[in-house]
Amino acid sequence: MILDAHQHFWNYDPVRDAWIDESMQAIRRDFLPPDLQPLLDANDVDGCIAVQADQSYEETDFLLGLAGQYAFIHGVVGWADLRSDSLADELSKYEKAEKLVGLRHVVQAEPPEFMDGEAFRRGIAKLRSFDLTYDILIHHDQLAESVRLVGAFPDQSFVIDHLAKPVIAGQPDRQWVSQIRAVARHENVWCKLSGMVTEVPGRDWTPQLLRPYVREVLEAFGPRRVMYGSDWPVCLVAASYAAQMDALKEACADLSDDEQRAIFGENAAEFYGIPARSVD
Secondary structure, three states, rough: OOOOEEOOOEEOOOOOOOOOOOHHHEEEEEOOOHHHHHHHOOOOEEEEEEEEOOHHHHHHHHHHHHHOOOOOOEEEOOOOOOOOHHHHHHHOOOOOOOEEEEEEEEEHHHHOOOOOOOOHHHHHHHHHHHHOOEEOOOOHHHHHHHHHHHOOOOOOEEEEEHHHOOOOOOOOOHHHHHHHHHOOOOOOOEEEEOOHHHHHHHHHOOHHHHHHHHHHHHHHHHHOOOOOOOEOHHHHOOOHHHHHHHHHHHOOOOOHHHHHHHHHHHHHHHHHHOOOOHHH
């Protein structure tokens, strides 16, 4: 079983999707399940987790609608207003949505100490009762905040997206290494090997350039709390689906077969609560 733990779908809107700037022309169009399925098939990937790209309940409903139509979408990481007083009521509306497996907020765009905020933390505190995970989308300079967050909620399952977006150039920055190790000490936190090719300055990446960052994450989290994600279609501004996947496979090639199976599918299924029978 191979499971892509991180990809997106959208009907492109130049206003809503203004984050797709001039340097990302390759993804200024619609990306929907019929675009992804041939790539999954060609790379022997059995299914995926669709992750929100827009902060609205309409986005969550859109992704759940696609998941209802396409069996290879095994889970949805949606969005909800975690700071809202009516969060519990909003989440209750999704209690029968079996493919809603988690939530995410684009914290990388928020001001410092956003994750320390009382309202945000009240929202995080409600997720476990709805059996929802939380994806942490941040830049590397927000890792210290993440350490405080995950430490405050030891029973909540978290996953760091995109290695917390370090600048991938030469050997890993020692501050990033120190902080990724600090967050990894919390056993309720996992990490996605995703979004790497677009964090290389000039997007001039090579598999050799990515390898030290992969190794640092594996050393910090161990191979049982790390999962593969393509970040498709965002990856397309720097690499094809096959190229980014092959680079990560190469970086993990010296691990045991069991460890590689865990990273490229089993860990994501466990983290997001995807029944094995649904992926077989």
